[in-house]
Amino acid sequence: MLRVVLTQILFFLLPFLGYALWLWFTRKGQTADNWRNGPIFWLVFSGLLISVLGFILMASFDRMPQGKEYRPAEYRNGVFVPGRYE
Template sequence: MLRVALTHLLLFLLPFLCYAIWLWLTKRSKDPDRWARGPLAWLTVSGLVLVIAGFIVMSTLNRGPDGTDYRPTQMKDGVFVPGGFE
């Protein structure tokens, strides 16, 4: 669960990071107006779009074949029985 949360946090912060790198490379980071409301609003919206896309991709990749249920890993008689779709 922590991996999923960190993945989506990274997806949200990715546009901000790219914008900061672009400002640094173009030497415009010293101008505080570059971080005004306009760019922050669009960066937030694009971050949310990336998070929603990440949720959709993860839900489609983690789905098993139709008509099957997921059985988690269990320990029976001292032996791990791997999980899977049944």
């Protein structure tokens, strides 16, 4: 679950990272005004769009076998039995 949350946070932050790199490489990020007057709405919108698309792709390519149920790891008669699909 943590992997999914961290991946979605990364997907959301990608447009902000791209904008920061663009400001840095073009040397327009010398003042804070470029961030205050920047395209915040479009950065948030594109971050949400990328997150939703990433979530859909992650759900589509899930590695869980079809028609099987996951059994979590357990101790049975003092022996550790790892998680498995049945």
